[in-house]
Amino acid sequence: MNITESLKQVLNELPEGVRLVAVSKFHPNEAIEEAYRAGQRVFGESKVQEMTAKYESLPKDIEWHFIGHLQTNKIKYIVPYVALIHGIDSYKLLAEVDKQAGKVGRTVNCLLQLHIAREETKFGFSFDECREMLASGEWKLFQNIRICGLMGMATNTDNAEQIKTEFCSLRNFFREVKDKWFSESEAFKELSMGMSHDYREAIATGSTLIRVGSKIFGDRNY
Ligand SMILES: *Cc1c(COP(=O)(O)O)cnc(C)c1O
Numbered sequence: 350m351n352i353t354e355s356l357k358q359v360l361n362e363l364p365e366g367v368r369l370v371a372v373s374k375f376h377p378n379e380a381i382e383e384a385y386r387a388g389q390r391v392f393g394e395s396k397v398q399e400m401t402a403k404y405e406s407l408p409k410d411i412e413w414h415f416i417g418h419l420q421t422n423k424i425k426y427i428v429p430y431v432a433l434i435h436g437i438d439s440y441k442l443l444a445e446v447d448k449q450a451g452k453v454g455r456t457v458n459c460l461l462q463l464h465i466a467r468e469e470t471k472f473g474f475s476f477d478e479c480r481e482m483l484a485s486g487e488w489k490l491f492q493n494i495r496i497c498g499l500m501g502m503a504t505n506t507d508n509a510e511q512i513k514t515e516f517c518s519l520r521n522f523f524r525e526v527k528d529k530w531f532s533e534s535e536a537f538k539e540l541s542m543g544m545s546h547d548y549r550e551a552i553a554t555g556s557t558l559i560r561v562g563s564k565i566f567g568d569r570n571y
Contacts, residue, residue, distance in 0.1 A: 352380060353387040355565045359548075363559075367552055370414050370541075372562030374399065375569040378406060384565065385411065391432075393560050397423040404430050416500075416560055418472050421445045425452075433458045435500040435541050435560070438472045440482050443494060450493035458497045460541055463522065465515040466504040473501065476522055483530050496531070498539030498557070499523050503547055512547045516554040523555075 350358070359369060370393040373381045381392060381403065390410060394400035395417025404413055412432040419427075419436055427434075428449045437443050437459045450457040464473030474482065482488065488496070499522065503515040523540050531537035543551025545564035552559065563569065 352383045352565060352567075356384050356387050356389055359559075359561055359565060362549070362552075364552065366557060368558050370416070370558055370560045371565055372416065372544075372560050373403070373566060374417075374562065376566045378403060380566050381407060381411075393435075393562070397426050400431075401426050414560075419446075424449045428455060428457055429453050431457060433460065433497065433539075435460045436462045436472060438462045438464075438474055440485075440488070443488060443491065447491040447494045456493055456495050458495050458536070460498050460500040460539060461496065463499055463501045463519055465501040465519050467506075467511075468504055476518075479522075479526070483526065495536050496534075497536050498541065499526065500539075500541035500558075502544070503542070503550075505546075509547075509550055512550045513554060516542055516547075516551055516556070520555040 363369060368391060370391050371384050371389050372393040374395045385408060391412045391414060393414040393416040400413055400415060413430060414433045414435060415427055415431050416435045419434060419442060421442060424446055434446065434457065446457055446459060461479060462473040463479060464475055499519060501519040503512040519542060520540060527537055539557050540555055541558040541560060542556045543559035545561050548559040548561055
């Protein structure tokens with residue numbers, strides 16, 4: 350299947366209220382252009398330099414989502430244009446995004462990343478760390494960021510039950526955080542979960558943003 354066909358296949362499976370982030374990392378502009386011609390406007394990248402080069406050379410109505418691990422010294426390169434940062438996993442990072450966004454006069458949309466997988470390698474707050482960060486209240490003083498929801502990655506496994514359990518734990522945590530801290534916020538509504546191998550489970554458990562790469566663009570060579 351080509352990119353257009355695979356893209357349409359994924360889009361056809363999306364219920365109302367679920368959006369696709371087409372993860373184009375490590376794929377060339379030509380691949381993105383094909384998806385763009387098929388109507389896709391939201392793309393996800395995980396490297397600052399790569400995303401910025403693509404932003405500069407591709408149509409300006411593309412929404413660029415940063416889904417990787419963000420280093421504080423690189424925030425300044427993406428704040429002028431990024432549509433959503435999925436991977437905020439510390440108070441320090443949030444504070445730095447706020448600072449850099451202020452310098453360019455933008456309000457930058459962010460998701461808090463939670464660690465829900467069994468693997469130790471994945472980034473993210475634990476539920477308790479996130480509760481503590483929110484309870485401190487300091488984030489409320491930030492003027493240049495908007496917290497739009499939560500993001501998580503399930504364990505890389507074929508065990509669908511395990512994946513569902515992890516996604517459910519994130520969905521329940523989303524409800525807790527929404528009720529406790531964001532009940533007045535219209536912006537806090539996104540639950541970013543689901544990749545090529547588990548987006549169906551993610552949708553079934555309440556995802557609003559799926560991040561699908563290889564299923565659309567093919568295998569990455571890295
Ligand atoms: C690479 C990546 C994806 C997409 O993974 P696929 O398996 O290619 O769909 C989704 N989310 C994050 C955070 C990623 O780094």
